[in-house]
Amino acid sequence: MSTPTQQLKELTSFKEDAPIRIQTLGQFTIWRSGEKIDPKEWGRDKTIQLLQYLVSNRGRNALHKEKIMDNLWEEGDDRDFKVALHGIHKVLEPERPARTEPTYVVRQGVSYQLNLDKIWIDIDILEKYIILGNQSFGIDNISAKEAYKNAIDIYQGTYLPNRIYEDWSSEEREKAQLLILSAYISLAEILLEENPLESIRLTQNALSIDATWEDAYRLQMRGYLAKGNRPQAIRTFQKCEQVLAEEYSVAPLPETKNLMKEIKEIN
Amino acid sequence: MSKKQDQTASFMVRFNQNIFEEDGESKVQWRGKISHVQEGDEQNFTDFNDALVFMQQKLANLTKEATKHKTTEQQEGILQKSLYMWKTMKEVGPKVLMETIKDPKKQLSQFQDQIQEQISSIGGEISEKVQIDEWRNASRSDYKKVKKSIAELSQQIELLSEKIDNIGKKK
Numbered sequence: 001m002s003t004p005t006q007q008l009k010e011l012t013s014f015k016e017d018a019p020i021r022i023q024t025l026g027q028f029t030i031w032r033s034g035e036k037i038d039p040k041e042w043g044r045d046k047t048i049q050l051l052q053y054l055v056s057n058r059g060r061n062a063l064h065k066e067k068i069m070d071n072l073w074e075e076g077d078d079r080d081f082k083v084a085l086h087g088i089h090k091v092l093e094p095e096r097p098a099r100t101e102p103t104y105v106v107r108q109g110v111s112y113q114l115n116l117d118k119i120w121i122d123i124d125i126l127e128k129y130i131i132l133g134n135q136s137f138g139i140d141n142i143s144a145k146e147a148y149k150n151a152i153d154i155y156q157g158t159y160l161p162n163r164i165y166e167d168w169s170s171e172e173r174e175k176a177q178l179l180i181l182s183a184y185i186s187l188a189e190i191l192l193e194e195n196p197l198e199s200i201r202l203t204q205n206a207l208s209i210d211a212t213w214e215d216a217y218r219l220q221m222r223g224y225l226a227k228g229n230r231p232q233a234i235r236t237f238q239k240c241e242q243v244l245a246e247e248y249s250v251a252p253l254p255e256t257k258n259l260m261k262e263i264k265e266i267n
Numbered sequence: 268m269s270k271k272q273d274q275t276a277s278f279m280v281r282f283n284q285n286i287f288e289e290d291g292e293s294k295v296q297w298r299g300k301i302s303h304v305q306e307g308d309e310q311n312f313t314d315f316n317d318a319l320v321f322m323q324q325k326l327a328n329l330t331k332e333a334t335k336h337k338t339t340e341q342q343e344g345i346l347q348k349s350l351y352m353w354k355t356m357k358e359v360g361p362k363v364l365m366e367t368i369k370d371p372k373k374q375l376s377q378f379q380d381q382i383q384e385q386i387s388s389i390g391g392e393i394s395e396k397v398q399i400d401e402w403r404n405a406s407r408s409d410y411k412k413v414k415k416s417i418a419e420l421s422q423q424i425e426l427l428s429e430k431i432d433n434i435g436k437k438k
Binding site: 164165166167170171174178212214247248249250253254255 | 279281298
């Protein structure tokens with residue numbers, strides 16, 4: 001089994017080597033052999049939607065055509081599906097010789113799936129970095145730090161922001177949000193002593209995604225304390241208290257209150 | 268005919284568990300967030316009833332929108348029938364959530380029986396269409412089960428609305 005360092009290298013080189021790169025976080029962009037694809041090439045929106053649907057469901061087994069159509073078309077027929085699929089093949093493999101099998105969207109009978117060995121997808125790689133970070137956390141913090149940093153660099157914002165009202169994209173959006181929150185918190189914890197300012201910044205990023213994430217407030221308090229800024233640590237607690245009261249009508253957890261007590265006792 | 272999209276409401280529910288010691292005893296607190304996908308709004312909750320009320324409101328809006336061309340009397344009748352099922356869910360839901368944590372399979376089965384009983388009292392035909400047995404197959408986590416259950420219920424609301432729509436037209 002390869003070491004975390006080797007796995008990090010493999011993930012980095014996959015980004016450079018993959019013939020197709022897809023960005024879904026913050027915006028939807030595709031690169032073909034390193035060149036950004038002009039959105040005009042897509043023609044119909046349904047073609048993009050079909051690809052986004054396949055990306056959103058990439059972790060499942062091959063998706064049955066009927067299921068895809070049921071989710072994407074009100075009253076679509078086979079022809080609509082074929083047109084959209086052909087649109088994807090045309091954009092991803094414009095020079096594919098006739099009567100050869102497509103490389104990126106693979107068909108198995110009447111089911112379809114993306115070839116993840118050849119396509120770099122940001123959300124997929126982000127998850128791999130976080131898994132690597134979690135595996136190394138506490139054992140090899142240098143690798144864990146590197147992995148979380150890479151994950152955070154990949155995160156450019158919400159998953160498929162132009163599809164937030166489509167239910168087929170919700171699960172992946174929720175997953176991406178939880179993944180990035182965990183990366184912010186874990187890296188903030190690793191950096192707490194060696195770089196408290198960066199640790200504070202990371203907790204601020206976590207709170208901008210979810211203002212009720214109590215772990216982030218606690219880490220931020222400890223970050224300000226490490227910087228010798230006791231008043232700001234107290235203000236952070238007060239902010240946490242206020243947000244939790246407004247959103248849940250609850251008080252902070254005993255762990256947070258105890259930390260506040262410790263801060264108050266410092267002279 | 269209304270578009271399928273206009274007849275669908277999807278919800279994403281997140282639960283965050285906090286276990287802590289306080290006053291010498293172990294406590295657990297659930298913090299949740301429910302989002303309505305089609306409108307994009309969300310609500311935080313610590314009591315699952317609040318999440319159910321949130322869903323109920325969104326579904327009632329959906330029913331109101333779909334029946335706006337009907338008379339006030341007809342609309343109220345449909346809404347009442349629609350809300351009846353939610354009354355059941357609201358009564359049973361929180362209890363199931365707690366018991367599911369203890370014994371997921373057993374409690375889901377009990378939940379199925381309770382819901383099935385309520386649905387049967389609305390109409391046999393509708394009851395046949397409710398595939399509650401499928402809930403048993405969920406395995407990833409308790410959250411997943413709850414999410415799926417909610418999706419199933421929202422589908423049934425849709426069916427119920429259509430059914431009542433058709434009855435209205437026949438009259």
